[in-house]
Amino acid sequence: MDYDSVEEAQRLVDTLTPGSCCLKVGKSLFTRAGPRLVEAWVRDGWDVFLDLKFHDIPNTVAGACRAAADLGVWMVNVHALGGPAMLAAAKTAIGGRTGHRPLLTAVTVLTSHDQTTLDAIGLRGAPQDAVARLTGLATAAGLDGVVCSAQEAARVRAQSGDDFRRVTPGVRPRGSAQDDQRRILTPAEAMRAGATDLVVGRPVTRASDPPQVVESIANEVAITVQAHAGR
Numbered sequence: 142m143d144y145d146s147v148e149e150a151q152r153l154v155d156t157l158t159p160g161s162c163c164l165k166v167g168k169s170l171f172t173r174a175g176p177r178l179v180e181a182w183v184r185d186g187w188d189v190f191l192d193l194k195f196h197d198i199p200n201t202v203a204g205a206c207r208a209a210a211d212l213g214v215w216m217v218n219v220h221a222l223g224g225p226a227m228l229a230a231a232k233t234a235i236g237g238r239t240g241h242r243p244l245l246t247a248v249t250v251l252t253s254h255d256q257t258t259l260d261a262i263g264l265r266g267a268p269q270d271a272v273a274r275l276t277g278l279a280t281a282a283g284l285d286g287v288v289c290s291a292q293e294a295a296r297v298r299a300q301s302g303d304d305f306r307r308v309t310p311g312v313r314p315r316g317s318a319q320d321d322q323r324r325i326l327t328p329a330e331a332m333r334a335g336a337t338d339l340v341v342g343r344p345v346t347r348a349s350d351p352p353q354v355v356e357s358i359a360n361e362v363a364i365t366v367q368a369h370a371g372r
């Protein structure tokens with residue numbers, strides 16, 4: 142839901158049904174529309190992924206995670222780069238709740254990074270090695286999964302098990318623009334690689350017929366899953 146206006150976002154939501162997909166609310170729409178929009182979509186039955194990528198001192202991230210959980214969201218994420226203490230604080234904030242508990246995932250290496258940008262910020266090794274290191278931290282802290290590129294999904298599954306979610310942005314249906322993403326795969330490739338949740342933004346939001354693109358991606362995913370089950 143990376144739209145610049147609530148009206149545009151709502152127009153797409155009105156064409157979709159909960160269960161066919163989830164809604165991801167990130168920094169641009171959240172900064173514009175705030176928590177009330179998230180609560181309204183949750184009330185309407187949507188699974189909302191609150192993608193604010195919290196990255197701060199442990200105490201602040203814990204408070205932000207509690208606030209996210211109070212909104213009733215389905216999933217919330219933090220940056221694994223915040224380190225073990227921050228991940229543990231996020232986990233305690235959410236895992237210690239008696240009421241609703243969102244899934245908690247950690248962003249490993251942003252899908253807009255490649256080797257050149259990792260070198261520039263001084264993150265050691267190849268992107269897939271950094272993803273593995275950060276996945277290790279998220280697993281040790283007891284999180285529900287990581288956000289990574291689908292190119293790393295198979296390795297994450299091997300490292301942390303089938304139940305550990307692999308949420309993958311950088312998904313591009315064949316023929317769509319790469320934009321600022323660097324580590325990309327198509328929906329079918331991402332599913333075959335072991336992604337559990339695909340994140341798709343601009344190929345939908347910038348399309349002339351967004352609901353049609355959502356449906357076509359859902360079909361591509363369903364066909365891939367069926368083919369996989371038949372093997």
Ligand SMILES: O=C(O)c1cc(=O)[nH]c(=O)n1[C@@H]1O[C@H](COP(=O)(O)O)[C@@H](O)[C@H]1O
Nearest residue numbers: 167192250251252288310311340341342343
């Ligand atoms: O956590 C995320 O959702 C995220 C992590 C990441 O590594 N890369 C990434 O692109 N995202 C988000 O996923 C969405 C991808 O959007 P598109 O590139 O337009 O498909 C954006 O909302 C990003 O903020």
